[in-house]
Amino acid sequence: MTETKSLRVGMVGYAFMGAAHSHAWRTAPRFFDLPLAPQLTAVAGRDPERVAAAAAKLGWESTETDWRRLIQRDDIDLIDICAPGNLHAEIAIAALEAGKHVLCEKPLANSVSEAERMTAVADSAAARGVFSMCGFSYRRTPALSLAKRLVDSGALGEIRHVRAQYLQDWLSDANAPLTWRLDKAKSGSGSLGDIGAHIIDAAQWVTGQNVAGVSALLETFVKERPIAGDFVGLGGHGGTSGPRGPVTVDDAAIFSARFDGGAGSPGAIGVFEATRFALGRKNAMRLELNGSKASLAFDFEDMNSLWFYDSAQEPNAGFRRIQVTEPEHPYTGHWWPVGHGLGYEHAFTHQVVDLVEAIAAGKQPSPSFADALQVQRVLEAVEVSAADESRWTKVGGA
Ligand code: SOE
Numbered sequence: 001m002t003e004t005k006s007l008r009v010g011m012v013g014y015a016f017m018g019a020a021h022s023h024a025w026r027t028a029p030r031f032f033d034l035p036l037a038p039q040l041t042a043v044a045g046r047d048p049e050r051v052a053a054a055a056a057k058l059g060w061e062s063t064e065t066d067w068r069r070l071i072q073r074d075d076i077d078l079i080d081i082c083a084p085g086n087l088h089a090e091i092a093i094a095a096l097e098a099g100k101h102v103l104c105e106k107p108l109a110n111s112v113s114e115a116e117r118m119t120a121v122a123d124s125a126a127a128r129g130v131f132s133m134c135g136f137s138y139r140r141t142p143a144l145s146l147a148k149r150l151v152d153s154g155a156l157g158e159i160r161h162v163r164a165q166y167l168q169d170w171l172s173d174a175n176a177p178l179t180w181r182l183d184k185a186k187s188g189s190g191s192l193g194d195i196g197a198h199i200i201d202a203a204q205w206v207t208g209q210n211v212a213g214v215s216a217l218l219e220t221f222v223k224e225r226p227i228a229g230d231f232v233g234l235g236g237h238g239g240t241s242g243p244r245g246p247v248t249v250d251d252a253a254i255f256s257a258r259f260d261g262g263a264g265s266p267g268a269i270g271v272f273e274a275t276r277f278a279l280g281r282k283n284a285m286r287l288e289l290n291g292s293k294a295s296l297a298f299d300f301e302d303m304n305s306l307w308f309y310d311s312a313q314e315p316n317a318g319f320r321r322i323q324v325t326e327p328e329h330p331y332t333g334h335w336w337p338v339g340h341g342l343g344y345e346h347a348f349t350h351q352v353v354d355l356v357e358a359i360a361a362g363k364q365p366s367p368s369f370a371d372a373l374q375v376q377r378v379l380e381a382v383e384v385s386a387a388d389e390s391r392w393t394k395v396g397g398a
Contacts, residue, residue, distance in 0.1 A: 006077075007036040007356060010070040010100075011043045012091055013082035014054035015232050017105050017135075018043070021080055022058035024348035031334045032353045035360035044070045067091055071098050078359075081105055084186040085193070089114040092132065092369075096125040101359055102132040103351075107197040107379060108372035110188030112396065115369070115376040122369040133355050133365040134372035136201040138285060140350035142342065143306040145330035146322070147287065147296050148206045150308070156291030159207050162259065162270030163288040164199035166191075167281035170235035171251060177228035177238035182247045190249030192218065193379055195285070196274030200378045201367065202287055209259035209267060211378045213394045216255035218386040220247055221277060251277055255382050283344070295319070304341045 009025055011018060025038045043060040044067045045051035051063045064070045067087075071079060071094050079095035081088055081104040089109050092102050102122070109115040122132040138144055150156060170176065180186040181194060189196075204210050226238025227245050252275035261267035268289075278284070285300035297307040297319065307319040325341050327333035331350045335342060358365035377395045385393035 004035070004037040006039045007359065008039045008041040008075055008077045009080055010041055010064075010073065010076040010078070011060070011080040011082060012045075012067045012070065012087070013084075014043055014045050014051065014058060015082070016234065017082040018054065019058060020345060020348045021082055021103075021352075022060070023345050024352040025080075026059050027345075027349045028352040028356065031349070034353065034356050036356050038352065038356065041076055042070055042073065068094070071095050071100060076100060078103065084180045085110045085188045086186045089118050092118050093121045096121050096130055096132060099125075099128075099130055101130055103135060103355055104132065104369075104372075105135045106201070106372065106375075107188065107193040108134050108369060108376055110193075112373070112376050112380045115373040119369040119373045126364055129362055131359050131363075131365055132369050133351075133358075134367050134369060135351060136198060136205075136367050136372070136375075137347040137351050138198050138202050138300070139205055139367065140331065140347040140354065141300065141303055142330045142332050142346075143298050143303060143322075143324040144202060144206065144287070146306050146324050147289075147298055149330065150294075150296060151206055151208065151289070151291075155294055155310070156289060156296065157293030158265050159209065159259075159268040159289055159291045161288075161290040162203050162207060162257070162268050163286070164203045164270065165273045165284065165286040166195040166199045166275075167273070167278035167284040167286070168195060168276045169279045169281055171222070171276040172279050173235070173237060174222045175226055175238050175240055176235050177231045178225040178245045178247065179228045179231065179233070181234075182225065182249055184248040187249060189379060189383065190220070190247075190251055190253075191274040191276050192250050192253040192382060194274075195276070196253050196272065196382070197375050197379060198285060199272055199274065199287065200375050201371070202285075203270060203272070204374065205367070205371075206287065207259065207268060207289065208262055210374055211257045211270070211381075211395055212260040212267060213258045213392055214255045214378065214381050214385050215390045215392050216253065216382040216385040217390055218250040218383070219252045220249070221251045223247055250386075251275065253382060253386075255385065257378075303343075
């Protein structure tokens with residue numbers, strides 16, 4: 001029996017996303033036949049005690065307190081970046097230049113210029129067989145993958161409307177702590193980049209069209225919050241009496257958009273909304289498309305379903321629920337029998353599967369840094385438009 005070659009992973013960061021990625025690296029080879037065997041070789045974080053505790057809990061073999069050391073190690077093949085956005089460019093570029101494959105959390109960077117530099121380095125690394133991927137994990141939710149399959153098959157016809165929302169509520173409490181996600185220097189933007197980036201990527205990927213122009217509004221409802229101290233995580237309560245600091249990012253982003261269409265077909269029009277202030281909505285990542293022949297609708301809070309309306313069916317029969325848990329659906333045949341259903345973590349596992357398969361085949365994984373750069377350009381156009389009274393703004397490079 002020949003032994004499967006290892007893919008030795010070094011991960012930077014170990015909080016929420018680090019835990020989701022660790023789970024994915026551990027789980028993927030247990031449910032999928034992978035051409036390379038992921039090995040959780042080392043995790044890096046600044047605090048020696050915390051990183052040691054995280055390694056023990058999440059299943060990593062060793063630790064580093066400096067990501068540069070991780071990149072220098074010759075027993076690491078891939079760097080997985082789960083650190084705040086301000087670190088993405090430096091780590092990804094150093095890793096690719098050192099010949100390590102890279103998986104980088106979204107959004108790719110904190111600015112278009114960083115994303116452009118990362119993409120240039122990624123493109124030349126790919127020519128040497130060193131690959132990179134950006135972690136737009138929702139692409140790997142089976143129902144959204146099925147949505148793309150349906151659009152690609154022509155089942156929707158010409159896409160006319162795109163309606164995309166990402167609604168959460170974990171910042172509704174004005175005393176939720178001021179974590180790095182609320183600091184522009186670290187996160188680049190607020191709801192816009194954190195969750196708006198996901199729906200921009202999903203809308204562009206599923207429709208096969210890029211956003212070409214936008215008119216946008218950004219709002220910061222709570223301008224100051226309790227200093228976070230040791231608190232890591234989302235939401236929470238930081239108290240009412242301690243020191244407060246300024247929120248330097250948007251709390252909510254809304255924009256209308258024009259898409260660039262496909263070969264010979266006119267572009268769709270779209271509306272996007274991203275907020276962490278939608279009380280009662282926990283992870284409502286939604287996409288609805290209306291085409292000339294059919295419509296589809298997806299809501300992550302009902303993630304095992306895709307709703308489909310086909311104008312050729314009995315008139316006014318309404319949307320039909322496709323239960324996306326069956327062996328013929330993307331990814332699902334590897335999991336539980338007879339429709340037991342999947343959860344949030346599975347998309348991260350599928351992301352690892354697709355990444356490992358692409359690396360083993362010597363092919364560019366998707367989404368590439370170039371795909372993520374296009375998302376970054378949309379984020380920038382939204383900020384430019386919002387800063388200028390919602391002026392219509394073309395997406396650079398579109
Ligand atoms: C917080 O809003 C967050 O954890 C995002 O950062 C993730 O990308 C998303 O998957 C869930 O929500």
